Structures are given as structure tokens and as C-alpha cells.
Amino acid sequence: MYVCCPDGHPVRRAQLTSRANDKNIPKINFAASVLQQEAHALTLLARGLDTSFCDAVDCLYGISGRIAVTGMGKSGHVGRKVAATLASTGSPAYFIHPSEASHGDLGMLVSNDAVLAFSNSGNTAELSDIILYSARRGIPLIGVTRNSDSLLGKHSTHLLLLPLVPEADPLGCAPTTSTTLQMALGDALALTLMCHRGCSPEEFHRWHPGGSLGRKLLTVKEIMHSGAEVPLISSSTPMPEVLCLMTGKGFGVAGILxxxxxxxxxxxxxxxxxxxxxxxxxxxxxxxxxxxxxxDEGTLAVAALRLMQKNQITSLFVTRKGEPVGILNVHDCLRAGVE
Structure with missing residues (x-):
């Protein structure tokens, strides 16, 4: 069975996963229609990508400064998140509030920066100063809007047009579909730049040392035992000495050299x-x-833990160009939060 979403498009009636009375069904169906409508808008956005997107990526990749992201209202909230995503994926960026920019923060912008501006209408009054300042100073401006005839559209060095789709709310006024499109396009820019730069797992870990991301990207080298802690001994060593070494080091293993x-x-x-x-x-x-x-010492700790679990062992020797430089115990991984 189908129901109609706010713009009249039919969508399949949601299947309830738990017992619900009749009064809950309209809520579920309306929520599903919102998601369907925003998903449809994202499909249109993806289909509409063209060389202007590539030009914007090349522009942002080529600057020697930082990316100043701006927007007002809900577009400003999107801009803050996009600036954080850019910075965390290797493209130095910061958010500049349009109103604060008009009261001195324009001084944050320098000639080797670029501006990424979000505005659904393209005529947000608070954006006018930063738009015109960028034009006067020759600072590249990437505009994200659905209106090419707007102030932002006319002054953008590279214009990224959003599809003309209605908002998902019943009145067609609340920024919903438009901000979803802005957020998704910002993610697409950030991740395309990340791929273009050839970001390595090691670099990504440097930008995300904390939390679950940091733990997932820990390398063996960062948590292994090294130096005098490593139980290594010559192959010609008598077994009484080997036993003393194993007992003293406490790993229950000795590496033979x-x-x-x-x-x-x-x-x-x-x-x-x-x-x-x-x-x-x-x-x-x-x-x-x-x-x-x-x-190898550059192996991710999570991969080393999986290797120990697969082979049903509790310790691994760590090598660098074939030579032992450390030892890793399963408890080292668990203490570091690797699981």
C-alpha cells in the first residue's frame, strides 16, 4: 500500500516492527515520507554533479591557505559541521560567522584562502559583506545555493547548484531537504579532497588520536613493548638460561635469534x-x-589482535625489515581499548 508524502509523491507504507494502534500509523508513514523525499533529493543532487564540482575541488585543493566556511542560520550550522569534516580529513578549514565577519572577522580571511558559502536562497543579507569582500580581494568563492541569479550565485568563482526541490515539512518552509543537500554536498567535497590528497591511515590517525576512531587506527608500534623488555636470546643458549629469561620477562615466550x-x-x-x-x-x-x-611495526593493532585470536596465541613478535624490535601481548591491545 502507498501513501503520499508532502510533495504528492507516493511512497510505500512503512511496516511497523512492533504492535501499534491506528493512531501511530500516520506518524510512521509521515516520517517515512520525509525520509523518502530527502533521499529523492539526494539522488537528484548526485545525478546533477558536473565539471563545476571538479573545478571547485581543484580550487580548494590548489590553495595554500585555509578554507573559510560560512553560512547563516541552519546553513551556518551545516557550515560548522562541514568545516570540521574538512579539517578532520586533511583540508585545513575554519568557520566564519557572517555577522561577525561584518564586524571585524573579515580580517581572518587572507588572499591565499578560499571561501565556501552555503545559502539556500543565495540572497542571505548577512552574507553580502563576505561575498563582496572576497570578490574585491580576489579570494576564490565556492557558492552552494539553488539560485544562480542570487548575489551568491552571481559572485561565485565556482557555483554548485542545488536541485530545486521542496522542503520536507508540511508548510514547505522549514530548512530540511535543503540542509540535507548542503550537508551531503559538503561531505562529498571533503571526502573527494581527502581522496585527491591520497590521505593515508597514518595521517588520519594523527588527526583523530582520541575516541573509538583513534583506537581503531592505533599501530602496533604505539603500544608494543620494546628495548630491554623484549625476550630475545641466541639459538645456542642453554635451556636453563632460556627459562630464566622467560620467567623474568613475563610474556611466557622467548624469541630465538x-x-x-x-x-x-x-x-x-x-x-x-x-x-x-x-x-x-x-x-x-x-x-x-x-x-x-x-x-610489522606499522600493522594496525586491531589487525594484530585478530591475528592472535585466529592463531590462538597471546603474544606476537614485532619486526622492522625482518628484524625483531618489539613484542605485543593481547592484554596490551585490550588495555589500549582495541577490540
């Missing part, structure tokens, strides 16, 4: 398998398990 290369490991399990009156007469090479599982 030949010419500074890791050739094997001895674990608590290896000791049990070789337990007998001759164990203490053997050398590390005679007891070791060859070809141990190792990780």
Missing part, C-alpha cells in the same frame, strides 16, 4: 612438549618452534 634475525620462538607449550630429564641439556634451537607468527 641467529645473526639478529628471528628464527623461532619458545613458548610455555613448547616447554611442556619437551618436558623430561634431558630438557635442561638442550639448547634453544633444539626446543624452539620455527617460523613464528610475526607482525
Amino acid at each position: 641467529e645473526k639478529d634475525r628471528l628464527v623461532g620462538i619458545i613458548t610455555d607449550g613448547d616447554l611442556r612438549r619437551h618436558m623430561g630429564i634431558t630438557l635442561m641439556d638442550k639448547t634453544a634451537r633444539q626446543v624452539m618452534h620455527p617460523d613464528p607468527v610475526v607482525v
Whole structure:
């Protein structure tokens, strides 16, 4: 069954996931129609992308300064979020409030910056000063609006037109569909710039050291044990010394070296398998398990944890160009919040 959304387009009646009486059905259906309408608008926006979008990306990529994002009202809220997204994905950006700009903050803009302005109508009065200032100073202006004949549309160096679609509210007045389009286009600009710059996971981690993102991007090198903490010993070492090393370091494992290369490991399990009156007469090479599982120091900690879980082991030796430089224990990952 279908119902009509505010602009008259039919949408499929939402399926209720829990018991509801008749008075709830109109609410669910109206909410679904809002989402359908905004999704339709995003489809139109994607289909309408052309070379002007590429020109805007090239302009923002080519500046040596920062991207000043601006907008008033709900478009200003969008602008703040877009500025944060740009900055967090490798494109230095800041938000400048149009009214504050008219009272001195225009001094924040310099000639090697670019302005990214959001305005649905394109004629927001508070934006006029920053638009005209950019034009006078030759500062590139990327305008996001649905009105090419507006002040913003006429003065934009690169104009990104939004599709002419109604707002999703019953009166057609509240910024809803228009701000969704602005937000999505801002994300598209930021992420296209990010891809154009060739952003690496290491760079992204530098910008997001905290929270769950930071934990997901931690590398083994950042949480491993190194230096004197690493239980390494020569393959010719008698087993009594190996046992002392394993006990002293506390990892339940020893890395066996030949010419500074890791050739094997001895674990608590290896000791049990070789337990007998001759164990203490053997050398590390005679007891070791060859070809141990190792990780490079640049490996993501979450990938190292998965590797330990897959192989049912609790520690991994960490290498740099084939040479052991550290050891990582499953508890190191858990303490760092990696899971």
C-alpha cells in the first residue's frame, strides 16, 4: 500500500516492527515520507554533479591557505559541521560567522584562502559583506545555493547548484531537504579532497588520536613493548638460561635469534612438549618452534589482535625489515581499548 508524502509523491507504507494502534500509523508513514523525499533529493543532487564540482575541488585543493566556511542560520550550522569534516580529513578549514565577519572577522580571511558559502536562497543579507569582500580581494568563492541569479550565485568563482526541490515539512518552509543537500554536498567535497590528497591511515590517525576512531587506527608500534623488555636470546643458549629469561620477562615466550634475525620462538607449550630429564641439556634451537607468527611495526593493532585470536596465541613478535624490535601481548591491545 502507498501513501503520499508532502510533495504528492507516493511512497510505500512503512511496516511497523512492533504492535501499534491506528493512531501511530500516520506518524510512521509521515516520517517515512520525509525520509523518502530527502533521499529523492539526494539522488537528484548526485545525478546533477558536473565539471563545476571538479573545478571547485581543484580550487580548494590548489590553495595554500585555509578554507573559510560560512553560512547563516541552519546553513551556518551545516557550515560548522562541514568545516570540521574538512579539517578532520586533511583540508585545513575554519568557520566564519557572517555577522561577525561584518564586524571585524573579515580580517581572518587572507588572499591565499578560499571561501565556501552555503545559502539556500543565495540572497542571505548577512552574507553580502563576505561575498563582496572576497570578490574585491580576489579570494576564490565556492557558492552552494539553488539560485544562480542570487548575489551568491552571481559572485561565485565556482557555483554548485542545488536541485530545486521542496522542503520536507508540511508548510514547505522549514530548512530540511535543503540542509540535507548542503550537508551531503559538503561531505562529498571533503571526502573527494581527502581522496585527491591520497590521505593515508597514518595521517588520519594523527588527526583523530582520541575516541573509538583513534583506537581503531592505533599501530602496533604505539603500544608494543620494546628495548630491554623484549625476550630475545641466541639459538645456542642453554635451556636453563632460556627459562630464566622467560620467567623474568613475563610474556611466557622467548624469541630465538641467529645473526639478529628471528628464527623461532619458545613458548610455555613448547616447554611442556619437551618436558623430561634431558630438557635442561638442550639448547634453544633444539626446543624452539620455527617460523613464528610475526607482525610489522606499522600493522594496525586491531589487525594484530585478530591475528592472535585466529592463531590462538597471546603474544606476537614485532619486526622492522625482518628484524625483531618489539613484542605485543593481547592484554596490551585490550588495555589500549582495541577490540
